Amino acid sequence: MNIKNNSNNFLHNIINKDLKKNKNLLLRTRFPPEPNGYLHIGHAKSICLNFEIAKLYNGYCNLRFDDTNPVKENAQYIKSIQRDIKWLGYKWDGNIHYSSEHFLILYKYAKELIKKNLAYVDELTKEEIKEYRGTLKKPGKNSPYRNRSISENLKLFKKMKKGFFREGEACLRAKINMQSSYIIMRDPVLYRIIFKEHHQTKKKWCIYPTYDFAHCLSDAIEKITHSFCTLEFQDNKKIYNWILKNTSISHYPKQYEFSRLNLEFSILSKRKISILIDKKIINGWNDPRIQTISGLRRRGYTASSIRTFCKKIGVTKQNNLIEFSMLEYCIRNELNKKSVRTMAVLDPIKIFLYNIDDNYVKKLIVPNHPNDPSLGTHEIFFTNTIYIERKDFKEKYDKKYKRLKIGHEIRLRYSYIIKAEKIKKDKNGNIISLVCFCDLNTLGKKPSNKKNPSVIHWISLKHSFPAEFRIYNSLFNIKNPEQEENFLSFLNPDSLIIKKGFIEINIAQKIKNKIGNNIANLFFQFERIGYFCIDQIDSKKNHLIFNQTVRLKDSSNIKNYS
Numbered sequence: 001m002n003i004k005n006n007s008n009n010f011l012h013n014i015i016n017k018d019l020k021k022n023k024n025l026l027l028r029t030r031f032p033p034e035p036n037g038y039l040h041i042g043h044a045k046s047i048c049l050n051f052e053i054a055k056l057y058n059g060y061c062n063l064r065f066d067d068t069n070p071v072k073e074n075a076q077y078i079k080s081i082q083r084d085i086k087w088l089g090y091k092w093d094g095n096i097h098y099s100s101e102h103f104l105i106l107y108k109y110a111k112e113l114i115k116k117n118l119a120y121v122d123e124l125t126k127e128e129i130k131e132y133r134g135t136l137k138k139p140g141k142n143s144p145y146r147n148r149s150i151s152e153n154l155k156l157f158k159k160m161k162k163g164f165f166r167e168g169e170a171c172l173r174a175k176i177n178m179q180s181s182y183i184i185m186r187d188p189v190l191y192r193i194i195f196k197e198h199h200q201t202k203k204k205w206c207i208y209p210t211y212d213f214a215h216c217l218s219d220a221i222e223k224i225t226h227s228f229c230t231l232e233f234q235d236n237k238k239i240y241n242w243i244l245k246n247t248s249i250s251h252y253p254k255q256y257e258f259s260r261l262n263l264e265f266s267i268l269s270k271r272k273i274s275i276l277i278d279k280k281i282i283n284g285w286n287d288p289r290i291q292t293i294s295g296l297r298r299r300g301y302t303a304s305s306i307r308t309f310c311k312k313i314g315v316t317k318q319n320n321l322i323e324f325s326m327l328e329y330c331i332r333n334e335l336n337k338k339s340v341r342t343m344a345v346l347d348p349i350k351i352f353l354y355n356i357d358d359n360y361v362k363k364l365i366v367p368n369h370p371n372d373p374s375l376g377t378h379e380i381f382f383t384n385t386i387y388i389e390r391k392d393f394k395e396k397y398d399k400k401y402k403r404l405k406i407g408h409e410i411r412l413r414y415s416y417i418i419k420a421e422k423i424k425k426d427k428n429g430n431i432i433s434l435v436c437f438c439d440l441n442t443l444g445k446k447p448s449n450k451k452n453p454s455v456i457h458w459i460s461l462k463h464s465f466p467a468e469f470r471i472y473n474s475l476f477n478i479k480n481p482e483q484e485e486n487f488l489s490f491l492n493p494d495s496l497i498i499k500k501g502f503i504e505i506n507i508a509q510k511i512k513n514k515i516g517n518n519i520a521n522l523f524f525q526f527e528r529i530g531y532f533c534i535d536q537i538d539s540k541k542n543h544l545i546f547n548q549t550v551r552l553k554d555s556s557n558i559k560n561y562s
């Protein structure tokens with residue numbers, strides 16, 4: 001097997017060393033999601049890490065649902081997690097695994113610990129267990145049930161399994177050391193009673209192993225060689241190794257920790273995302289404002305942009321907060337290369353060009369991409385009534401304003417130079433349209449007597465199709481909402497802004513023909529506005545909705561992460 005190096009992933013060095021010691025090592029990693037929510041960009045980091053390492057070293061990566069708590073889990077999450085992993089471009093080895101498929105073996109290992117006098121049934125209440133456990137400063141004290149005989153423990157554990165106890169009345173604990181300086185080693189709970197039907201094992205069990213008991217043993221049963229988890233499990237490694245050492249299991253996986261992804265302006269905890277959903281602050285797990293995989297996908301992020309991001313952030317042991325602009329850089333870079341340029345007017349005002357006939361239609365062929373002819377061309381139409389963006393016109397004279405104003409000229413993108421002459425207003429004083437003169441001598445050329453005016457985008461009214469545009473801003477107005485206890489008090493009221501405007505009719509036609517088919521591959525750059533995709537959930541043939549994926553590059557605040 002080849003030794004790999006030069007990466008921004010410290011785990012490669014560890015594996016390289018392992019391979020030096022054992023040339024025949026068959027590497028096996030696993031991604032172990034708990035099916036209690038949808039995957040997010042933090043999980044993507046772990047997915048890329050586990051699957052890419054397996055690929056790099058010609059090994060395998062398992063998918064294992066860590067389903068030891070039926071209270072919070074359900075089958076809908078299992079489906080969504082599989083879909084998201086596949087969408088990210090990864091394939092797990094063989095069948096999907098579940099911690100629950102190992103429940104019977106785990107039960108046997110629990111009995112083995114009891115028989116070795118290394119586990120006991122405790123009947124303290126949850127609160128008492130907590131109190132007896134002590135603190136960092138105060139050592140724990142032994143439970144009065146700690147010294148039960150092996151046979152009594154075996155009998156009671158069986159009773160737990162058979163449903164003789166109620167929830168919270170008994171649990172199985174490892175007998176380690178109540179005075180350990182690691183609180184986690186003060187007789188951790190291995191099994192607890194939960195009377196809830198399980199999505200996989202149905203009513204078969206009413207005792208469920210804890211994460212600590214199930215994880216190491218499931219890793220071992222599945223012959224995982226390297227078990228990667230985030231830094232907060234550093235102390236749990238002590239239990240991980242203790243259980244493997246004290247049971248007769250023959251395979252020895254090793255746990256390694258890396259720092260979890262924290263992303264600016266984002267909430268990644270599933271528990272907190274659930275709160276946002278329950279309180280109707282966002283519309284479900286796939287709301288484009290949150291950084292779940294399904295939210296990012298709906299927002300127009302591609303799988304490759306997420307993989308690129310995960311590669312760029314690397315894998316280290318340092319906890320840090322990654323800039324959101326780095327994620328944006330990854331998608332913008334990709335969309336710049338592949339999205340079709342087209343014009344859309346998000347907040348329209350009408351312009352009437354009085355020196356052009358009502359039935360005049362000029363067809364113009366425009367490139368789909370400024371530098372890539374392979375993306376082709378499309379037709380746009382010029383007539384005497386067009387829409388422009390409301391903010392591209394200023395009523396009050398402003399010397400610095402480089403857009404349209406009365407008495408001044410502007411170039412319509414791919415088209416003519418026009419001059420604003422009159423404003424039409426309704427009785428409340430709102431502008432309803434502008435009357436302009438069109439210089440028909442200016443198509444594709446600069447008249448010698450004129451300066452080059454600025455360029456704005458536009459759409460012919462007769463060749464426009466109505467559309468809704470959803471503009472997203474960050475959901476929180478502070479950089480690190482995850483750190484705040486009351487994160488709900490930092491919501492950005494402008495996280496979603498809806499605009500009703502128009503797109504080019506040809507583009508609308510192209511989209512409508514594709515609705516229900518391959519619409520996910522359509523990426524647009526609305527010129528001068530940003531990158532957009534079709535919202536695949538809410539769009540209808542006659543009500544097209546676009547999600548803004550990311551703004552255009554604005555040299556003032558965009559960093560280069562290349």
Ligand code: ATP
Nearest residue numbers: 032033034042043045046229230260261268269270
């Ligand atoms: P959350 O805190 O979002 O609820 P979790 O850690 O409880 O996440 P699991 O489903 O248990 O979620 O996680 C599956 C795997 O993904 C674990 O190996 C976990 O370490 C990893 N993971 C979860 N969140 C992140 C993150 N922010 N960065 C990196 N890895 C993560």
Ligand code: MG
Nearest residue numbers: 033034036270
């Ligand atoms: Mg979890």
